[in-house]
Amino acid sequence: MFVSFWNKLSINQKLAITAWLFLAVPIAFYVTIRFYPTFEAFYVSTLKWNLLGAKKYIGLRNYEKIFADEDFWLVLLNTFKYAGVGVPISLFLAFIIAYFLNEINRWHDFIRALYFIPFLTTAVAMAWVWKWFYQPMPIGYINYFLTSVGIPAQPFLKSVHQGLYAIMAPAVWAGLGFQVIIFIAGIRAIPQSYYEAAEIDGAGRWQILREITLPSLKPTVIFLTVVSTIGFLRIFDQVYSMTTNGSGGPLNTTKPLVLMIYEFAFDEFKLGRAAALTVILFVILLVISMFQLWLMRKKP
């Protein structure tokens, strides 16, 4: 019966069915591994649930509690600080490095590899090394250097003002390699004829950079902005590894949203509250991704 049904189909129909059959596997995988838990999170966010006991439906109480919690607003601000300061700095540095790296031919590959290595290193291992760099005298390298040139030792991770930026630095450094590679690829994809034409017209170096290189890199910049924004909004490993007891201290001034989710879920076993925070993070990331699609759709 199946065979006769199959034989009646046109070639296009057969192709479509075969394609769907193959697609069914990844779709089933995504639905069960990605989408189902995502929707489950929406449901859990309306519960009071400690992972083991009975689930109690409490409507939007979790959200009310989160919005009434002043720590949440501090944590949200921290999260946007990581992204808002980290992304421009890392993009700026990555572009400068890529721009000049593209100009040199000697040792180009070697230097590029050097920039890329931190990207391959485990974030936790790196965070611990940086944590030791930041130690006060007599064991912290950075403070040792500062005091040897006459600058007073800085508290870094022990400060409510410097802590967040001290944690951001290794995150920026680690992401740099990836961004440099993408920028170099973007720069090399710009047709050489543009530059030749500009030179013939007598454009200067600065003008070429401003009028040709940067505008042509717009898709690259948008891509990197979105990817690294999402990366910084989800920062966790560095903060967890570099702060005392992994608490995002001092006084929550370095705590990002993901760490707060983790604490609610696995330290206090408030699964509902954690799920509600996850939904909030989801919405933030969704809005940013939509914004990216909107930007990409517009012609340069």
Next chain:
Amino acid sequence: MNRYMKKPIVALAAGIVALSASLASAVEIEYWQYTYGSRVKAIDALIETFEAANPGITVKHTNFPYADYRKKVAIAVSAGDGPDVVQLYYGWLNDYRDSGLLQPLSKEAFPHASIESEFFPMVSTMKVDGDYWGLPTAVRALALFYNKDLFAAAGLSGAPETLDQMVEYAKKLTKKDSGGNYEVVGYATDGGAGQEHHFMREVLTRLFGGAPYSDDGTKVTYNDAAGAKALKYLTDFQMTHKTGASGFMNRGQDAFKAGKAGMVLDGSFRINTFKKVEELNFGIAELPGHEGNRYNFASYWINGISSKAEGEKLAAANKFLQHITNDAAMQLWLDTVGELPAKPAIALTDENQAHPYFGPFIRGLGYATATAFKSEKPQRQAIIDAIDMVTLQGVSPSDALNKVAKDEQEVLDDYYDN
């Protein structure tokens, strides 16, 4: 039946009988604790004596790193897996109990009257809603570790006896370089991390005439004049006396290990860590007192029976729990791990009290309180935050305590809401 068939059938029958006999008596229970060299060794030794005394019961011992411990237990038991007998920090009892991870100890196997007459009174914290939920093998108290070489170099002969002396000694012990950076700290503070939040809550607050919580445990009460004095005393080491900074050499215990700290607070479990450092010549003293009073903080790990144990396994689990909380186990734990026996009769022997290392801790147990934590981590964080507010933001001690008392009160309210 021909003769070729007879023998195999007899053999088979014998086999079946043997197998069913062993099935009937073989019970395997699982014991979980976190990985800590000497604890693992002690439990292995106890399992050996237990299995010898109880043929037919085997105990499978599983341990994994402290950092994942709570999560793994919670997730395993909720999946119907995991331990029958489990070790947990006493401060986590309510988390575990509320989550249905534990079952109450049976009154027949563990009569309340004998628990109450034999164990230290602090164990009563483990009695909730008329049932005991776990028993400790050992208890811990705090004491002051001091570096004898640094003391001698500063012209000090013994540990400080009072809070005022502690400040005076810390000042004498502190050394700084020309740039004002610490080379040796007099008192290695951890900014409330490690054991220091206990010192603030249960020792300093009481020494200045206050109490951390109301008697029924429902209200935070350290945000008063006594608490403010206590917090000021603790933060003055960093702020006014400048005898140390949180984070120096990473943690207080690291600074002390490196011989860069005159004094540090810690528990008896740290004795073995410091003993391993050959160049470190240290002494241990009772925590300093104030106006003739002394207080201490005691804590312990309990062994409870998980909600998954039933029938034969439950009977075996009861036996095993009795075995690891008996007198012999307690002495073994003291000798192997360095934690103090949970029964006064074993702990308070003349020999133990006079011991140069264990003695100060054991004497401290006599006047120690164990905080009845509702949720340990946020409650610990409250004290750390108060110290940070004073040392990093210049908030007054009483304002800082008012703020964190509100946070901690929410934790208590949350618990009593349930």
